[in-house]
Amino acid sequence: MNESNLFYIIVIDMDGNYSYINNNYAKVFSHINNNFIGQPYHITMHPDDMNTCLEVSTKCFENPDKLFLATIRKHNGEGGYVYTQWEYKAMFDDKKNPAGIFCIGHNITKYVGEELQLKNAKEEIEKNSAIMKKIVFQQSHLICAPLSNIIGLTTILDKTLLDSNTSNICDMILESTNQPDKVIRNIITTART
Numbered sequence: 001m002n003e004s005n006l007f008y009i010i011v012i013d014m015d016g017n018y019s020y021i022n023n024n025y026a027k028v029f030s031h032i033n034n035n036f037i038g039q040p041y042h043i044t045m046h047p048d049d050m051n052t053c054l055e056v057s058t059k060c061f062e063n064p065d066k067l068f069l070a071t072i073r074k075h076n077g078e079g080g081y082v083y084t085q086w087e088y089k090a091m092f093d094d095k096k097n098p099a100g101i102f103c104i105g106h107n108i109t110k111y112v113g114e115e116l117q118l119k120n121a122k123e124e125i126e127k128n129s130a131i132m133k134k135i136v137f138q139q140s141h142l143i144c145a146p147l148s149n150i151i152g153l154t155t156i157l158d159k160t161l162l163d164s165n166t167s168n169i170c171d172m173i174l175e176s177t178n179q180p181d182k183v184i185r186n187i188i189t190t191a192r193t
Contacts, residue, residue: 029074029075
């Protein structure tokens with residue numbers, strides 16, 4: 001595993017210092033230090049993630065047969081951070097005394113970025129869906145209802161004894177209101193499917 005190009009492998013001793021790192025970890029984080037052994041574990045990470053490490057390490061010693069996950073941000077050497085996912089496991093010496101924490105991890109920055117994009121896309125879809133529902137409601141209740149009333153009243157008016165000029169005007173009103181009514185009903189149907 002020392003030669004792994006995919007995984008970072010580190011061991012942290014009981015004083016909170018690096019006691020082992022694999023070549024991949026050394027290479028990727030060489031911008032922080034060129035020799036991690038004996039250095040504090042937190043020199044590579046975002047300060048807010050130190051509590052995560054302490055909590056997960058405590059769980060490891062409370063449950064020595066289990067692995068525990070942690071997501072830790074590490075300095076990228078450019079003023080930002082990469083996201084890393086780790087599995088922690090408690091280590092014990094021959095006398096069953098705590099000896100340190102074994103950690104295996106990998107870079108998940110791309111995954112975190114894609115998750116953020118997906119979350120933003122979902123929020124945008126939900127926002128647009130709410131807007132569409134509002135538009136459908138407005139089309140069906142606030143526009144269609146009065147338009148239907150105009151069509152109904154014009155139809156009733158046209159059936160009364162009117163002179164030909166007024167009857168002709170009623171026909172034009174019906175034709176003019178039927179066209180947007182059909183368009184609006186098609187929009188509502190399309191939006192609901």
